[in-house]
Each structure stands twice: as C-alpha cells, then as structure tokens.
Amino acid sequence: MTDSLRERLEGFLRWYHDLYGGNWYVENRETLEALLRGEAAAGGDSALEQFHRQIQDCTRCPLGKTRTRFVFGSGNENAEIMLIGEAPGRDEDLQGQPFVGRSGQLLTKMLARIGLKRQEVYIANILKCRPPNNRNPEPAEVDTCLPYLQRQIEMIQPKILIALGKVAAQTLLGSEAGMAGLRNRLWQYRNIPLIVTFHPAYLLRNESALEEGVRDLQFALAQYQKNQPR
Ligand code: SF4
Structure with a gap:
C-alpha cells in the first residue's frame, strides 16, 4: 500500500469512527475503494457528490426534523480556499444552498473585493441544518454534525480555511476565545492554515467593521499565495 493510500485510508477510518462509532456500514468494496481514491464512481458522480447523497437524509440530531432542506455546501470541489460558516439561515434552509441570502450576497461582494469568484472557492457550514x-x-x-464537515475538508483538501464568525472559529479551533483573540492570527486546523474573520451576518449589522472583514480576507489570500509553489 502506498503512503498516500495509507493516509487516505487512515483519514477515512478516523472519519468513519467519529461518525458511526464501532458500527460498520460499507456498501461494497468498490464503493469504499472509489471513496478512498477520491474518484468518480459508477454514474459519474464525484466522491463528494456521493458523500452528499449518502448523508442528505440525516436525522442524527433533532435539527433533521425541523429543517426544510439539508445544506451540504457548494462551490468548486477542487477549491484551494474553503470558507466555513455557522449554520444555514432561513434562505439557505429554503434553497438548500449555503450563503444565498443577504449574508451570502455580502460575502460574494467581499470575495470580489479580493479578486475571487464564488465558483473558485468552496463554502460550507459547521451545521448542515x-x-x-x-x-x-x-x-x-x-x-454530531462536525464529522461530516471534517470529511468534506478531507475530500476537498483546501490549502487554506477561512472561518466565518465566532462559532465556526471556536468549533474548528477548540477555543473559547472571543473574536479579538481569534482574528489577525494564522491558525492551523489539522495541518491546514486557518484565518478567522467576521460572519457576514454580523457585518450586515455592523457596517463599520466591513473594511476590517475585507482586510481579513486579504490576509487569508496573502497567506495562501505565500505557500504557492513559484
Ligand atoms: S444538523 Fe447535521 S447531524 Fe443534525 S440532522 Fe442535520 S446533517 Fe444530521
């Protein structure tokens, strides 16, 4: 077994154990091997799309009964920049997509300010409902929900993570620090650089912080570019 396959297998087993404990549900050997290789399976779906299908009917916590739609995440499956928010809001719950309401529109504009399009990044939340x-x-x-996001991150393999708001940042970093202690620093989440900025919903209520939020995104982009091969 190659080192890379062993790493993927170990990551998969860690995720599976987080999610299902000691119970094993693997459809068949081909499915498992396709997931490990990150390849498209029969039917042409990517491994990430397959994963979406596998978990989209989740009712492992009470939110599965109150949601309208499950919100998996959206964007470029090969994105090197991944943004993580807190949870779907009303518009997201209705449309089944993350950051599509007013917060999402503001996020799109902020990304444009640093030269990024939504299609270039991947966006998900800590909670899917x-x-x-x-x-x-x-x-x-x-x-209950976090192992799903952890698996998404393992599959997308971003080069930098941007946590949007205190809940996302505290969850990923296992920290209780406030935003003042979380922003303006380079963190690591499972060996991936992570930057913290405001949630766009906060910026809608506190417009005076908008430029600081854009500067955080610029900081994240600079960190990402610094680590790119020349
Ligand atoms: S929030 Fe997460 S764990 Fe809870 S029902 Fe939705 S997908 Fe499942």
Whole structure:
C-alpha cells in the first residue's frame, strides 16, 4: 500500500469512527475503494457528490426534523480556499444552498473585493441544518454534525480555511476565545492554515467593521499565495 493510500485510508477510518462509532456500514468494496481514491464512481458522480447523497437524509440530531432542506455546501470541489460558516439561515434552509441570502450576497461582494469568484472557492457550514429561529447551535448538534464537515475538508483538501464568525472559529479551533483573540492570527486546523474573520451576518449589522472583514480576507489570500509553489 502506498503512503498516500495509507493516509487516505487512515483519514477515512478516523472519519468513519467519529461518525458511526464501532458500527460498520460499507456498501461494497468498490464503493469504499472509489471513496478512498477520491474518484468518480459508477454514474459519474464525484466522491463528494456521493458523500452528499449518502448523508442528505440525516436525522442524527433533532435539527433533521425541523429543517426544510439539508445544506451540504457548494462551490468548486477542487477549491484551494474553503470558507466555513455557522449554520444555514432561513434562505439557505429554503434553497438548500449555503450563503444565498443577504449574508451570502455580502460575502460574494467581499470575495470580489479580493479578486475571487464564488465558483473558485468552496463554502460550507459547521451545521448542515438550520437551527430554529437561527438560534446558536447546541454543543451536541455540533458534535454530531462536525464529522461530516471534517470529511468534506478531507475530500476537498483546501490549502487554506477561512472561518466565518465566532462559532465556526471556536468549533474548528477548540477555543473559547472571543473574536479579538481569534482574528489577525494564522491558525492551523489539522495541518491546514486557518484565518478567522467576521460572519457576514454580523457585518450586515455592523457596517463599520466591513473594511476590517475585507482586510481579513486579504490576509487569508496573502497567506495562501505565500505557500504557492513559484
Ligand atoms: S444538523 Fe447535521 S447531524 Fe443534525 S440532522 Fe442535520 S446533517 Fe444530521
């Protein structure tokens, strides 16, 4: 077995154990091998699309019963820049896509300010289902849902992560620090550089912080570019 295949197998087993504990549900050997190789399976779906299909009916936490639509994530499956928010809001819950409401429109404009298009990045949330009335996620909901995001990150293999807001940042970093302690620093999440900025919903309520948010994105882009082969 090659080192790369062993690494993927170990990552897959870690994710599977996080998600299902000691219970094993593998459809068949071909499916497992295709997932490990990150290849498209029969039917032409990418491994990420297959994964979406596998988990889209999830009801492992109570939000599965109150959501309208499951929100997997969207964007470029080969993106090197991945943004992670908190949870779907009302518009996202209705459309099944992340960051499509007013917050999403602002995020699109902010990305454009640093020369990025939405299609170039991948966007997901800590939770895949909307908490009622946009309340904060409960710790148990985060614990239950997080292995899905971790698996997405393993499949996309971004070169930099941008955490949007305190909930995403604290969850990924296992920190209780406030935004002042989280921003303007280069963090690591499972060996991937991570930058923290404001959630766009916060910026809609606090327009005076918008330029700081754009500067955070510029900082993230600079960190990403610094690590690109010349
Ligand atoms: S929030 Fe996550 S764990 Fe809870 S039902 Fe939705 S997909 Fe499943």
